[in-house]
Amino acid sequence: MALISFTNKGIFCKQGGFYIDPWQPVDLAVTTHGHADHFKAGNKAYLCHELTKPVLLQRLGIDLPVQTLPYNKEITINGVKLSLFPAGHVIGSSQVRLEYKGEICVISGDYKIEYDGISTAFEPVKCHTFVSESTFGLPIYNWQPQKEIFGKIRKWVTDNHLQSKTSVLIAYSLGKAQRLIKNLAGDTPIYVHQSIANLNDGFIKAGVELPPTIRITSDIKKEELQKGIVIVPPALADGKWMKSLMSASTGICSGWMQVRAGRRWKSADAGFALSDHADWSGLLSAIKATEAEKVFITHGFVSTFSKYLNEIGITAWEVNTQYGNEEEEEILKGA
Ligand SMILES: [Zn+2]
Numbered sequence: 567m568a569l570i571s572f573t574n575k576g577i578f579c580k581q582g583g584f585y586i587d588p589w590q591p592v593d594l595a596v597t598t599h600g601h602a603d604h605f606k607a608g609n610k611a612y613l614c615h616e617l618t619k620p621v622l623l624q625r626l627g628i629d630l631p632v633q634t635l636p637y638n639k640e641i642t643i644n645g646v647k648l649s650l651f652p653a654g655h656v657i658g659s660s661q662v663r664l665e666y667k668g669e670i671c672v673i674s675g676d677y678k679i680e681y682d683g684i685s686t687a688f689e690p691v692k693c694h695t696f697v698s699e700s701t702f703g704l705p706i707y708n709w710q711p712q713k714e715i716f717g718k719i720r721k722w723v724t725d726n727h728l729q730s731k732t733s734v735l736i737a738y739s740l741g742k743a744q745r746l747i748k749n750l751a752g753d754t755p756i757y758v759h760q761s762i763a764n765l766n767d768g769f770i771k772a773g774v775e776l777p778p779t780i781r782i783t784s785d786i787k788k789e790e791l792q793k794g795i796v797i798v799p800p801a802l803a804d805g806k807w808m809k810s811l812m813s814a815s816t817g818i819c820s821g822w823m824q825v826r827a828g829r830r831w832k833s834a835d836a837g838f839a840l841s842d843h844a845d846w847s848g849l850l851s852a853i854k855a856t857e858a859e860k861v862f863i864t865h866g867f868v869s870t871f872s873k874y875l876n877e878i879g880i881t882a883w884e885v886n887t888q889y890g891n892e893e894e895e896e897i898l899k900g901a
Pocket residue numbers: 599601604655676893
């Protein structure tokens with residue numbers, strides 16, 4: 567019997583009796599990371615990396631039964647060996663490795679290959695069966711090194727200052743926001759929306775070294791914000807508060823910004839193609855590195871990407887899941 571199956575509740579390991587990132591309530595949800603499409607309320611118990619726990623607690627309350635694991639430490643559940651490996655997607659994000667009677671299966675959740683300076687770097691794990699996302703599984707998606715993108719963001723901030731404009735970066739509160747903070751920290755103060763500040767507090771308590779930021783409160787003057795860098799989640803991008811800022815310049819940080827067309831691009835003054843997902847070549851290199859015999863492709867450009875894999879000799883199937891590219895989509899909805 568296969569070690570995992572795709573059910574109407576999520577990815578199921580029958581031998582172990584648990585689900586990975588289920589979208590309907592189950593007894594035990596192994597959670598790859600805290601983005602809303604991979605993690606739902608209502609499960610009886612959760613198992614995740616120790617740095618994903620603060621996110622779950624913040625989103626669902628402190629009474630949540632959460633068991634944690636560090637990376638590379640094996641536990642056994644009903645005879646199935648389970649361990650977590652870094653996925654490089656956001657702080658605490660994990661690939662789930664399962665082993666049973668010599669059969670190894672890895673469920674990657676969301677992942678990216680380039681080290682972002684704050685999330686533990688992605689680690690390829692050899693397996694027989696690999697489950698991969700394909701959010702940016704088209705050849706047009708090829709990221710620039712983040713060093714270059716951050717260079718552009720810094721230049722944009724300087725130009726805004728010269729024109730007395732407030733630099734507002736729109737970034738998802740889990741992942742992108744901490745990546746921006748870590749890489750933009752310097753002489754310019756960074757102001758963050760409270761949803762980001764709350765997550766940061768949880769991470770700092772859990773031992774993550776994040777540079778200092780200033781929580782945006784009602785008594786911070788608009789003139790002050792203008793001298794700094796402001797980071798807000800997509801939900802705020804259209805709101806009253808943004809309109810109240812003095813001549814704001816908005817910049818969206820999302821992989822979708824690579825294609826500068828349509829509504830995705832129009833709604834902001836600047837777009838930076840900074841993604842927490844692997845690009846086309848990243849997906850291919852990750853899949854090859856697993857040496858998997860079978861690959862299952864979940865959310866993203868599922869059909870195109872799995873067809874391509876079969877063409878190059880990698881046996882791949884499309885899988886229907888309820889995962890979406892939530893953190894990227896939110897940006898577009900909000901913007
Ligand atoms: Zn995610």
